[in-house]
Every structure is written in structure tokens, then in C-alpha cells.
Amino acid sequence: MIRVLVVDDQVLIRAGLAALIRAAPGLDVIGEAADGAEAIELAARLTPEVVLMDIRMPGINGVDATARILAETKPPPRVLVLTTFDLDEYIYAALRAGASGFLLKETPPDRLLAAIRTVAGGDTLLGPSVTRRLIEAYVPTPHPEQPTPDLAPLTARETEILRLVGTGRSNAAIAETLVVSEATVKTHLVRLMSKLHLSSRAQAVVTAYETGLVIPGRADAP
Incomplete structure (x- = not known):
């Protein structure tokens, strides 16, 4: 139950x-x-x-x-x-x-x-389109000149997966984009969420926007 x-x-x-x-x-x-x-x-x-x-x-x-x-x-x-x-x-x-x-x-x-x-x-x-409109309506505009220290613990591959999560892609779609297995994507996602102390995928999407990995209005949507 x-x-x-x-x-x-x-x-x-x-x-x-x-x-x-x-x-x-x-x-x-x-x-x-x-x-x-x-x-x-x-x-x-x-x-x-x-x-x-x-x-x-x-x-x-x-x-x-x-x-x-x-x-x-x-x-x-x-x-x-x-x-x-x-x-x-x-x-x-x-x-x-x-x-x-x-x-x-x-x-x-x-x-x-x-x-x-x-x-x-x-x-x-998450309804990807509604969620993106919601986040883009309220996320602070990132400043490219400002560092993003919160992402410092991530590897280059983990950072790229976080960016793709931010665009609304599923694990399967990310795996296809990066030409890796879905299990590999899941492993990287678990690790990056642990490093950034994130408790949900939705929180990861917000983080991708707030750190400037995904720019409001310019999301590389699937």
C-alpha cells in the first residue's frame, strides 16, 4: 500500500x-x-x-x-x-x-x-511544456559573467546530463543523444543529484535554469 x-x-x-x-x-x-x-x-x-x-x-x-x-x-x-x-x-x-x-x-x-x-x-x-513556461516565468535571469560554484563538483558529462534534463528530455532521450546506455544516464543522474543535494528531477530542472545551463527562451528542446 x-x-x-x-x-x-x-x-x-x-x-x-x-x-x-x-x-x-x-x-x-x-x-x-x-x-x-x-x-x-x-x-x-x-x-x-x-x-x-x-x-x-x-x-x-x-x-x-x-x-x-x-x-x-x-x-x-x-x-x-x-x-x-x-x-x-x-x-x-x-x-x-x-x-x-x-x-x-x-x-x-x-x-x-x-x-x-x-x-x-x-x-x-511534470508536463514539460507547462513546467518550462512556469520555470521561465519565474527563474532569475542568469548572468554569464558570474561563476556557478554549485556545479563545480560535477564532471563534464554530469554537467551535460544536467543541461539535457533541464531541456525536458527523458533518460532514454538523453541516452540516445549522448550515445550511451540508459543505465549510464541514470548512474550519472544519481551522482550529480547527490553532489548537488537535489531530491527530485524537477529540482534538477530548476537548477539547470538557475545556473545558466539552460537559458530561458532558448531551451534546446527535443
């Missing part, structure tokens, strides 16, 4: 999401939180595999709650953010903090359930 924590400050939405998830095979709601503070406490105590996180809440919002949950919960869960607007600076901040993806609140139930299973399996849930 995939253990899910549902976080939303609106009781009817939270109850509806919890009922939907409980009725689905292979999924179990182990807790419900009405705000970010309660989400942090429940995540630490119940150790869910997936947190379904409302982004805009009073008090501790979904961005800050995501960052704290990923830093303080062991093992860290996957965070799937729910939002009303796809181009939202809160979503950008959540992806930057390590969320595995986001969904609109109007998403059909079957897609929501599939998304929970996807992130629980370790994959990132």
Missing part, C-alpha cells in the same frame, strides 16, 4: 481527496492535515510515501512545508503539489524546494490517482 498524507486547508476538498484515495486499490490515507504546521508534524510521525500538498495555505504555506518535510522526515516522502493556477510562483518555489511535481485541482480523479502512483515509484510528474 502506498501511504499518503493529504494536506489542504479547506475541509471539504481535503475530505473529498482522502475519500477518493482511500477508495483506490493500493493506496491508503494515513493522515490528513489542515495546514503546513500540522503537515510537518504528521509527516515526521507517520512517514508517508507521498504527501499531497495544497500550495496556498494560511500560516506555513505549502512551499515552506515541503522544504521542511523533505529536510526533516526520514526517509523523505515524495511531495505532489496541488494548485489552482499552473503559472504560479508558489509552484516554482515548491519545485525548487524539491517537490516531485504538481497538479491542477481540476485534474480528473483517475489522473490524480495515477500521479500519486507515479511519484511514489520515484518518477517526476
Whole structure:
């Protein structure tokens, strides 16, 4: 069973999401939180595999709650953010903090359930075109003259893979581009994410933009 924590400050939405998830095979709601503070406490105590996180809440919002949950919960869960607007600076901040993806609140139930299973399996849930528009709308404009010390630990091959991840390519597409095996790409990706202390592929995409490996408006898309 995939253990899910549902976080939303609106009781009817939270109850509806919890009922939907409980009725689905292979999924179990182990807790419900009405705000970010309660989400942090429940995540630490119940150790869910997936947190379904409302982004805009009073008090501790979904961005800050995501960052704290990923830093303080062991093992860290996957965070799937729910939002009303796809181009939202809160979503950008959540992806930057390590969320595995986001969904609109109007998403059909079957897609929501599939998304929970996807992130629980370790994959990132990202619509490449929407995610690129989101990141390009809010990423700070890089300055080429400034060094990017955060990338210093990476090898040349790891840096190139990070750039290709930033353009939205899958591991299979990266392997084809670099003429290597998909397993090799996965190995390099795991290593570079460890070196840069990244917890999700979405976070790697944001990093590729923020360090200037991918320039907004000039992404080398597949």
C-alpha cells in the first residue's frame, strides 16, 4: 500500500481527496492535515510515501512545508503539489524546494490517482511544456559573467546530463543523444543529484535554469 498524507486547508476538498484515495486499490490515507504546521508534524510521525500538498495555505504555506518535510522526515516522502493556477510562483518555489511535481485541482480523479502512483515509484510528474513556461516565468535571469560554484563538483558529462534534463528530455532521450546506455544516464543522474543535494528531477530542472545551463527562451528542446 502506498501511504499518503493529504494536506489542504479547506475541509471539504481535503475530505473529498482522502475519500477518493482511500477508495483506490493500493493506496491508503494515513493522515490528513489542515495546514503546513500540522503537515510537518504528521509527516515526521507517520512517514508517508507521498504527501499531497495544497500550495496556498494560511500560516506555513505549502512551499515552506515541503522544504521542511523533505529536510526533516526520514526517509523523505515524495511531495505532489496541488494548485489552482499552473503559472504560479508558489509552484516554482515548491519545485525548487524539491517537490516531485504538481497538479491542477481540476485534474480528473483517475489522473490524480495515477500521479500519486507515479511519484511514489520515484518518477517526476511534470508536463514539460507547462513546467518550462512556469520555470521561465519565474527563474532569475542568469548572468554569464558570474561563476556557478554549485556545479563545480560535477564532471563534464554530469554537467551535460544536467543541461539535457533541464531541456525536458527523458533518460532514454538523453541516452540516445549522448550515445550511451540508459543505465549510464541514470548512474550519472544519481551522482550529480547527490553532489548537488537535489531530491527530485524537477529540482534538477530548476537548477539547470538557475545556473545558466539552460537559458530561458532558448531551451534546446527535443
